[in-house]
Amino acid sequence: MEPKTPSRLEKIMAAGQLGVTSEVGPPRGADGAEIEHKGHLIKDYVDAVNVTDNQTSVVRLCSLASCIRLKQMGIDPVLQMTTRDRNRIAMQSDILGAASFGIHNMLCLTGDHQTFGDHPMSANVFDLDSVQLIQTVKMMRDEGKLLSGFEMKVRPQIFIGAAENPFAGPNVELRALRLGKKIAAGAEFIQTQCIYNIPKFKEWMKIAVDKGYAEKAYIMAGITPFKSLGMARYMKTKVPGMDVPDNLIDRLKGVPKEKQADEGIKMAIEMMQELKEVPGVRGFHIMAIEWEEKVPELVKGAGLYPRPQV
Amino acid sequence: MIKATPKPLEEIINYVKDFNKILVAGCDGCVTVCEAGGMKEAKVLGSALRLYFTQAGKDHEVVETTVTRQCDKEYLAELKDMVENADAVVSIACGCGIQYLTEMYNDKIVFPGVDTHFMGINADRGIFEERCAGCGQCVLASTGGICPIARCSKRMLNGPCGGSEAGKCEISKDTPCGWHLIYERLEKLGQVDRFTQPVDPKNWRTSRDGGPRVIIREDLRKAEPQHGSAHS
The missing domain is CATH 3.40.50.2300 (Response regulator)
Structure with missing residues (x-):
């Protein structure tokens, strides 16, 4: 696939190399320096940095402003955008604003329901869903048009990303079909939900390869290391759409509490090593939640350092 | 009702x-x-x-x-x-x-x-469930007769989202995932291919978003009042 945008991430994966992304969660306050601090921790180990958009419906410093800060540090940001809080007017406006600062990657999401967050009484928007947001970005970039049909003089240049959760319901076949739907809508890279159940992921990936989806988009495997047994249990029981097999929980149980973080990193590296060999996997998206300092160790451990220069 | x-x-x-x-x-x-x-x-x-x-x-x-x-x-x-x-x-x-x-x-x-x-149905004595959100532009023909606007918590037209688990919505174990139901129904009808095409953004003007709604049925306004109708 030929790169269509100036995105560094796109160029690296188009050149046949495994892409690596990670994410920064903005603070629940106006501390811009924290974003820069987190950016510094990972900048040399990844090709692009996602910035979450009020993740789990908790109010945080906005993704767009955080992306601009990262861009000004020389980092290629991935603007995450959910359709939960903004209608098509606000979203298209933010996309144009991002593009005006040279932000060339987006991850298009529907977003968690607001009942999970710190403002469960808020109204939601959901004017569009994730698939329709993908369509919108594609139309803006490739046709130079807004959803209204208005033709822009300057088009945004955005490498279009989407998420998919191979482990959610009803079954792996439908999750693969939905991946295909997102690709049909215009998604060019996919960052998956955190993978723990590798056999199930392989099953999903096989369908994606057989149906030709994996040739049409770069599928990046989602990795989240366990910090502790408690976190693994929380992910298993409390986070919607997460599939944590018991053998992983048992492995963490088998090590003393103070060694569990190290074991979690070791497990994540082993998973990345195994996933590298799965046909269709074109990169990794490392979501080290409030543990950004561990990203370098994971990238090195998986044999993905140094990052290619493009 | x-x-x-x-x-x-x-x-x-x-x-x-x-x-x-x-x-x-x-x-x-x-x-x-x-x-x-x-x-x-x-x-x-x-x-x-x-x-x-x-x-x-x-x-x-x-x-x-x-x-x-x-x-x-x-x-x-x-x-x-x-x-x-x-x-x-x-x-x-x-x-x-x-x-x-x-x-x-x-x-x-x-x-x-x-x-x-x-607007809902009488599921059982004392149990009423929402079925229609009155969006003004019915999509039931393409969704196996199950409304994604009323039955999906995010009123997605391209669901199910990643929070769908074991047939339930991410917001509650008591809430069926509308898109899980749609998928099951389309599968039963042999219409899963309906699912593969992205559905375009919806025109919400016919919903509450277009402001207070008024229906003017010229055909009814011209017609003579029917004997036995509601107003007889």
Whole structure:
């Protein structure tokens, strides 16, 4: 696939190399320096940095402003955008604003329901869903048009990303079909939900390869290391759409509490090593939640350092 | 039909405590079916108000009645004498009925006696479930007869989202995932291919987003009133 945008991430994966992304969660306050601090921790180990958009419906410093800060540090940001809080007017406006600062990657999401967050009484928007947001970005970039049909003089240049959760319901076949739907809508890279159940992921990936989806988009495997047994249990029981097999929980149980973080990193590296060999996997998206300092160790451990220069 | 539930008695007492002559006006339509605002509920509320006024040692006169539908002025007109005789009216019709009664009797204070919730079905005795969000542009033909607007918490047209698990919605284990239901139904019909094409953004103008809605049916306006129709 030929790169269509100036995105560094796109160029690296188009050149046949495994892409690596990670994410920064903005603070629940106006501390811009924290974003820069987190950016510094990972900048040399990844090709692009996602910035979450009020993740789990908790109010945080906005993704767009955080992306601009990262861009000004020389980092290629991935603007995450959910359709939960903004209608098509606000979203298209933010996309144009991002593009005006040279932000060339987006991850298009529907977003968690607001009942999970710190403002469960808020109204939601959901004017569009994730698939329709993908369509919108594609139309803006490739046709130079807004959803209204208005033709822009300057088009945004955005490498279009989407998420998919191979482990959610009803079954792996439908999750693969939905991946295909997102690709049909215009998604060019996919960052998956955190993978723990590798056999199930392989099953999903096989369908994606057989149906030709994996040739049409770069599928990046989602990795989240366990910090502790408690976190693994929380992910298993409390986070919607997460599939944590018991053998992983048992492995963490088998090590003393103070060694569990190290074991979690070791497990994540082993998973990345195994996933590298799965046909269709074109990169990794490392979501080290409030543990950004561990990203370098994971990238090195998986044999993905140094990052290619493009 | 429209589903409503009675407001807490304390709230209603708080509205009417400084009045003496109260009319409790029910409706024989939807709110009778969901047992929130029919004659039975009017009597229950009337008795409770009388008990309150008696115990508080206040003079009072509470009258209960219902009309066929509070959303039709012909029926509301039947209330004229009773409304005029009252200091305040508690309407236990749906929000439409309460407002239309207020519109008809503009110089009278009217309080709501129910909370109006949604359009739904009677799943079981005392269990009412939302099915239609009244978006004004029905998509059921392409979704296996299950509405994603009313039944998906995110009203997605391209679901299910990543939070769908074991047939349940991410917001609650008690909420079925609308898109899981759609998928099962399409599979049963052999129409899973319907799912593969991205559905374009929806025109929400026909929904509440376009402002208060009015339907003008010229064909009905021109037609002669039918014998045996609602207004006969």
